[in-house]
Amino acid sequence: MAALAEFEEQRGRLWGIAYRMTGSVADADDAVQDAWLRWSRLPDGAADDPRAYLTTVISRICYDRLTSARVRREQYIGPWLPEPLVTQEGPEERAALDESVSVALLTVLERLSPTERTALILHDVFAVPFAEIAEVVGRTPDSVRQAASRARRRVRAEAPRRPVERGEHRKVVEAFSAAVMAGDFEGLLKVLDPDVIWRSDGGGKVIAARLPVLGAEKVARFAHHLLRDFHPDRMWMAMREVNGAPGVLVADDATGFAAVFAFTVDQGRIREVNAVLNPDKLSHLDLQALR
Structure with missing residues (x-):
């Protein structure tokens, strides 16, 4: 059997390839597991270059998944967004955002x-x-x-154009969150680009806009409407790292509801809001650890 240690050296890279190719945490996990099963069946020394061999294996697995997923995604209810990667915020001194995983x-x-x-x-x-x-x-x-x-x-x-520095991105997202929580419509308009686009991925499982919302005024009204039922006694909103950039996580401890918001910022304003509300796409999140 091929060495486990050699596979573990490549695991992070393999998962990174799989996630970028599929846009799905679950598919990436499954693809890495499939790659391990194939690797484990190899005799010792069968792969001269484990890195190249495993890259080819994971890529073929994900390519097949992409091909079969096209029909499913064409039938998906509303916009399809990737399953978000949400963690506690990264180091403030890191100036560059991870564009390849945005x-x-x-x-x-x-x-x-x-x-x-x-x-x-x-x-x-x-x-x-x-x-x-x-x-x-x-x-x-x-x-x-x-x-x-x-x-x-x-x-x-x-x-989007090359992302802004982390500090500027965070400042704009903070202003957006503050305006939403305060019901400050004019404040929202100031932080939204006139041509901003809002996509909501509910997958038909929760109430969400099935078409993108376009324009600052419509997006501001939609954001206000979406969070009108926010109850601070049982719900919470927090800045968290979403796919390599400051974003927002909203959760309801009583119902298990969660929503993840990712933002594209340009010239001090928000150009895109991508909101994932489909519970199937958020089931991998440990909300208690992220609180």
């Missing part, structure tokens, strides 16, 4: 074909050569290079 970027990646998404993530984020990616997707290296180029152009056109 909710906004992962949402754009959903609009790519499985081949384009795989090529872009593996090559641009994890520096996998095109020849190795070609083995994953069953294409030629030139075809994969072209797919990555198409994906790159689309991301440049649709993804």
Whole structure:
């Protein structure tokens, strides 16, 4: 059996690839487990380069999942957003946000074909050569290079511009949260970009907007409406790290309701709000540990 230690050395990287490829914590966990099962069946020394071998294995698993998931996501009720990664906030001195795992970027990646998404993530984020990616997707290296180029152009056109520094991002999100909690409509308008877009992912499980909400005034009214039933005696709102950037977690201890808000900030205003409310996508969160 192949050595467990060699697999554990690669586990974090494998999970990072799987999450970026699928946008799902559950799928990433399952993909890593599948990769381990395949690795464990190998005789000792069968893989000359464990890193390259396991990268190919996890990528093939996730590529197959992407292909089969397309139909399910096309039938999904309302906008489909990735399952958020929520932790206690990171070091304040860290100036750069993790753009490759941002909710906004992962949402754009959903609009790519499985081949384009795989090529872009593996090559641009994890520096996998095109020849190795070609083995994953069953294409030629030139075809994969072209797919990555198409994906790159689309991301440049649709993804937010390079993220602002963490301190500026946090300041804007704090102003948004304060305005929402105070019912300060004018304060909300000041912090929202005129062309802001709000996406709500309820998956048909909870009440959420099934179409994106566009424009500062509509978004401000929608945010106020969404949190009108906030009860501070049993509910709480906190700034938390959401996919590598300051975001907001709202939870109700009595009902188990939770909502995670990720933000894109540009020039001192919020350009995007991505709200995940589908309980299936938040079941991996330990709300007590995050409180």
